[in-house]
Amino acid sequence: MDQTIEAALGTAAQLDRALGDPMDERSPASFHAAVATDREGRFPQHLRDAAFSWGLAEYLTPAASGGRLRSLDDCLALFRVLARRDLTAASVIAAGFLAGLPVWQCGTPAQRRAVAALLRRHELLGLTMGEAEHGVDIMADTRFETLAGAGHAWRLSGRTTLAGHDGHAAGTTLLARTGAGVTAFLLLREADRGGHWRSDPAYETHGLRGSALGRLTLSDFPAGPAEMVGPPGQGLETTARTLPVARLTVAGLALGGLDTCLRAVVAFARSRRLYGAPILELEPVAVRLTDVYADLLIGEALCHGLCRAARTDPHRFPALSARAGDLVPELAGDGVESLAIVLGARAYCATEHWHGIVEKMRRDVAVVTALTDSGDLAPAAPPDELPPDPFVPVPPELAWLGEPAADGSGDGDGDPLARARALIRQEGLPGPYAPRLLELLDRLTGIASHGGTSPSPGDALADAAAACASAWLYGRRRDDFHATGAWLLLCLRRIAVRLGESQPADAGLRRQAVDRIGLAHDERRLFSDIEVALR
Amino acid sequence: MNRFPAAEELESTLGDPHRPTGPLTFGAAMAGDHAERWPHSSLDRLRAWGYPAHLVPASLGGRLTSLEELLAVGRVVARRDPTVAVIANSPWASGTPVWLAGTPAQQREYADAVLRGQWMSLALTEFDKGADLLSSDLTARRVSGGYVLDGAKWVINNIRLARFVCLLVREPSLTGLRSLTLLLVDMERLPAGSYELLPRIHTHGIRGADIAGMRFLNAFVPSSAVLGRPGRGLDLTIRSLITIRTLVPGLSLGAFDTGLRCAFDVLRHRHVRQGRAIDLPHVRAELAAADLDLRVAETLATCCVRILQHLPALAPVASAVAKYLVPHLAEQRLRRLAGVLGARYLLRQDHWYGIYDKLVRDTRLFSLFDGSEPVVLSSLAAQVSCLTEPGVDPRAADEVFQPAFAPPPYPSGLAALGTASDFDPVTAGLDGACADLEREAGSARAAALLRQAGRDLLADAHRDVDPRSEDGLRVGERYARTFAAVCLARSGPAHWRAAGVESLLRPGAPPRRETTESLFLDLAMRHAGRSALSLSRPA
Numbered sequence A: 001m002d003q004t005i006e007a008a009l010g011t012a013a014q015l016d017r018a019l020g021d022p023m024d025e026r027s028p029a030s031f032h033a034a035v036a037t038d039r040e041g042r043f044p045q046h047l048r049d050a051a052f053s054w055g056l057a058e059y060l061t062p063a064a065s066g067g068r069l070r071s072l073d074d075c076l077a078l079f080r081v082l083a084r085r086d087l088t089a090a091s092v093i094a095a096g097f098l099a100g101l102p103v104w105q106c107g108t109p110a111q112r113r114a115v116a117a118l119l120r121r122h123e124l125l126g127l128t129m130g131e132a133e134h135g136v137d138i139m140a141d142t143r144f145e146t147l148a149g150a151g152h153a154w155r156l157s158g159r160t161t162l163a164g165h166d167g168h169a170a171g172t173t174l175l176a177r178t179g180a181g182v183t184a185f186l187l188l189r190e191a192d193r194g195g196h197w198r199s200d201p202a203y204e205t206h207g208l209r210g211s212a213l214g215r216l217t218l219s220d221f222p223a224g225p226a227e228m229v230g231p232p233g234q235g236l237e238t239t240a241r242t243l244p245v246a247r248l249t250v251a252g253l254a255l256g257g258l259d260t261c262l263r264a265v266v267a268f269a270r271s272r273r274l275y276g277a278p279i280l281e282l283e284p285v286a287v288r289l290t291d292v293y294a295d296l297l298i299g300e301a302l303c304h305g306l307c308r309a310a311r312t313d314p315h316r317f318p319a320l321s322a323r324a325g326d327l328v329p330e331l332a333g334d335g336v337e338s339l340a341i342v343l344g345a346r347a348y349c350a351t352e353h354w355h356g357i358v359e360k361m362r363r364d365v366a367v368v369t370a371l372t373d374s375g376d377l378a379p380a381a382p383p384d385e386l387p388p389d390p391f392v393p394v395p396p397e398l399a400w401l402g403e404p405a406a407d408g409s410g411d412g413d414g415d416p417l418a419r420a421r422a423l424i425r426q427e428g429l430p431g432p433y434a435p436r437l438l439e440l441l442d443r444l445t446g447i448a449s450h451g452g453t454s455p456s457p458g459d460a461l462a463d464a465a466a467a468c469a470s471a472w473l474y475g476r477r478r479d480d481f482h483a484t485g486a487w488l489l490l491c492l493r494r495i496a497v498r499l500g501e502s503q504p505a506d507a508g509l510r511r512q513a514v515d516r517i518g519l520a521h522d523e524r525r526l527f528s529d530i531e532v533a534l535r
Numbered sequence B: 001m002n003r004f005p006a007a008e009e010l011e012s013t014l015g016d017p018h019r020p021t022g023p024l025t026f027g028a029a030m031a032g033d034h035a036e037r038w039p040h041s042s043l044d045r046l047r048a049w050g051y052p053a054h055l056v057p058a059s060l061g062g063r064l065t066s067l068e069e070l071l072a073v074g075r076v077v078a079r080r081d082p083t084v085a086v087i088a089n090s091p092w093a094s095g096t097p098v099w100l101a102g103t104p105a106q107q108r109e110y111a112d113a114v115l116r117g118q119w120m121s122l123a124l125t126e127f128d129k130g131a132d133l134l135s136s137d138l139t140a141r142r143v144s145g146g147y148v149l150d151g152a153k154w155v156i157n158n159i160r161l162a163r164f165v166c167l168l169v170r171e172p173s174l175t176g177l178r179s180l181t182l183l184l185v186d187m188e189r190l191p192a193g194s195y196e197l198l199p200r201i202h203t204h205g206i207r208g209a210d211i212a213g214m215r216f217l218n219a220f221v222p223s224s225a226v227l228g229r230p231g232r233g234l235d236l237t238i239r240s241l242i243t244i245r246t247l248v249p250g251l252s253l254g255a256f257d258t259g260l261r262c263a264f265d266v267l268r269h270r271h272v273r274q275g276r277a278i279d280l281p282h283v284r285a286e287l288a289a290a291d292l293d294l295r296v297a298e299t300l301a302t303c304c305v306r307i308l309q310h311l312p313a314l315a316p317v318a319s320a321v322a323k324y325l326v327p328h329l330a331e332q333r334l335r336r337l338a339g340v341l342g343a344r345y346l347l348r349q350d351h352w353y354g355i356y357d358k359l360v361r362d363t364r365l366f367s368l369f370d371g372s373e374p375v376v377l378s379s380l381a382a383q384v385s386c387l388t389e390p391g392v393d394p395r396a397a398d399e400v401f402q403p404a405f406a407p408p409p410y411p412s413g414l415a416a417l418g419t420a421s422d423f424d425p426v427t428a429g430l431d432g433a434c435a436d437l438e439r440e441a442g443s444a445r446a447a448a449l450l451r452q453a454g455r456d457l458l459a460d461a462h463r464d465v466d467p468r469s470e471d472g473l474r475v476g477e478r479y480a481r482t483f484a485a486v487c488l489a490r491s492g493p494a495h496w497r498a499a500g501v502e503s504l505l506r507p508g509a510p511p512r513r514e515t516t517e518s519l520f521l522d523l524a525m526r527h528a529g530r531s532a533l534s535l536s537r538p539a
Ligand SMILES: Cc1cc2nc3c(=O)[nH]c(=O)nc-3n(C[C@H](O)[C@H](O)[C@H](O)COP(=O)(O)OP(=O)(O)OC[C@H]3O[C@@H](n4cnc5c(N)ncnc54)[C@H](O)[C@@H]3O)c2cc1C
Pocket: A272, A274, A279, A282, A284, A285, A341, A342, A343, A344, A345, A346, A348, A349, B121, B122, B123, B124, B125, B129, B130, B131, B132, B154, B155, B156, B157, B158, B203, B206, B211, B365, B368, B369, B370, B371, B372, B374, B375, B378, B467, B468, B469
């Protein structure tokens, strides 16, 4: 947590307010519209238009290229609030953003200008998802056959799958097998003068129905050095650099989806009466909501930790993202499933509670990770298999990442778990939670420093615990909930449970959490550690 | 010897589900799902084969004597299209109060209607009342010669098509636990204008089914419609739900079966950097773990359905165990395998007509209806004290675990079915089951886990647990898993019995590598055949 993050969330809150009340059926950015377009298999153009009218294009364009995107924090926050409305529109925009990353990272000034210009025209790139016949395995597929010509001129042919509002993609970055190996290209549809670019009707998909994957067929599409992104033969390395950012983006989308589900289910749990009282008074219902709330806070802390790493320690960012990035969509997926149990029959009915948005989110959250599916199929690529230092050199190519934080984050150096422990030991905490917290911090510090060289499933959770400790250290004076350590305890207990260690019931902590959930709901704030007012 | 000739015959009659078109093919299932269309041709095909007769007890002119066979028959249909299975089995399920407590005349009329292929409903749920049946708003006022009904039911399967509706009503003149009555309402005799069919409710899964509501407006129903005794509707409803809950697992098993097979096939053809996806150790481990869960679920479903017929006094526990664990295992595994499938899973028209996603959506219903997860777990927590009953003889359950099982014909044994179990001979056999495991090589860890689970559960049984608390649900889950582990230890085949017990008692922990590899190879071999992965429990 730091000021950059707070500023990014502030910007995102502006976007959210500009989009209007999602519960207002007349609003083009409403839940009603999201579900209606989904049922009809249409793309939610209205939401996309509304976001672009607000000025989203500027935030998808790095400052170095004349836009306002200064850090990954901005992307994370913006995708999060967009996703809370409709994961379909948010994913398409995210796909366009990810497709542009190789250009911002390794493209020529002319290419950057071209991508910035198309964004300003409210157009998006499509994201290639590998050759249909080979899943999305970028390493094994032969993609585009090339006819080498003089002076690096190629004609690209072949077929691939494009994620994004199919048929409307203004271009794409893709890999083609050239004489020198696999090379990355930026192809713009407007450059097609003779039917070399063809998009076939979108595939029907299960989640993200209206966003769709489409099939792109290129026949002798001319490409030369002006289209090449990065050096010839370095295409795989070029696109692999985008993977850490893609993971973070997907995490932001998942957090947004989960936020809406929690909001919808809280409203339900307060109004639905069973056995003479609102079901929120049934302990198992309250526990589910509290757990999901904690997961959201954990996911947020982890994402913000990754954003910070990208700013302050870009060399470590890819490895950290590989270790922990997938945990957030996993938390969100599990969270939505748990919330659906609370909704009962209403989760199954397409037009019930909040227009059935929970079920749409449930489907979409489950598939949103496909945007990061590299076809690798390994649970998580070990850090040393990642391309070396994807974010190096930082300036000038990556100046948009921003300068290392000098904003007084208070995070300091060293392991945040150890620092939290030392601080609690030395200063104590008001209220009853210090002993329990120390116990958990000891336990989790042990896991975090297990020291094994091979990645283990506990790594992501250890990182999550560290991120929570770091967020708490930064915000511990914010209010009583933080000052007493309740916030940290809530998160660390959940992490311990995910590590297989059951935790004793704590009715007091749960009550406080339920109150906070209710307050954030009533005051229309994001379920976040930072106060972000929504519409 | 084949124990389920009807299921085998149905399977071979229906033919290859991969044909591009035709009833009960994957293609037809997906087309119907997409269009939210009632599956006419598939249901006609089943009727032509004689499916309705398998839903009616032999004593009433049908062919139903063994619920284990009904489970297998339902599974055959569900593996092709769970939506069709839900609809096709609904005349049996809706009729459970009739089979349990109807008068001979009621049973005769209902059975004849089912045999003619008419549809039926069991209407318990109301818009504002879910599991809290006692607070039902639909009232039945007593008048001369019968009742006058007012109020509405919501999310009811087949209600707009039903000939008979088993309807739960509240009698305002009665109070407390004896205020509910079940009525067998003949829709053909209900005066026109005294009811209103509410619009169809669109659902995310089983999209071809006709789910709707119905409102009664001063509707007269004769006293002869009462099922069982007036005021005893809650008791009869619970006993009916116990029966239904025991059979729901068949639907989950069918969907799970196809989902696993489909995932296996996709991954077999998918190429990754190192070769075929299926050759990656973690993919093999996921598939093997899914197959282990399928076997565990199948064994458990079989034991519980046998308990219903052989030991109905234990069915209140066994039905809750089966209704919780089998749909849960299926749902969780399909979701996990979807992650392994990755982006391929997104494509609707792609593999096997895109059936995988439909299976994911359809199976979610099974953990939700006829008693949701929290409801069945809290019912287990409410019964856990039966474990403190002294002197329970585990041999009472022996027959359930034998390869050959010949129960009294359904529903004759079910008179002894109550609403809660007072003793549990299955869990009483835990020590014996552990001793058996300990005698087997490589099963010591499973035995130790089971012993510990038994000790923990017994401690729970001596505590005062609020069934609706979080603690209550945990106790319910522990009971379910321990009960299931004993069933498995006593009847699962030796080569995966210990692994199954471990997976039940340590959910989420991966099976051991040796087990994984042997399970995977076995799955690959069975996959080579195109029939369901297993239709009957191996002896
Ligand atoms: C497609 C479909 C078809 C259906 N068909 C029929 C039908 O034919 N006939 C029919 O009568 N009904 C039918 N139902 C209704 C189904 O059986 C209901 O879902 C069920 O009655 C539960 O009601 P509910 O989902 O509204 O949840 P509720 O019972 O209202 O529960 C709400 C919440 O309270 C929690 N809760 C409830 N009880 C407890 C407890 N004891 N302990 C802890 N937590 C608890 C639940 O988990 C849930 O979170 C159908 C439903 C669907 C979706």
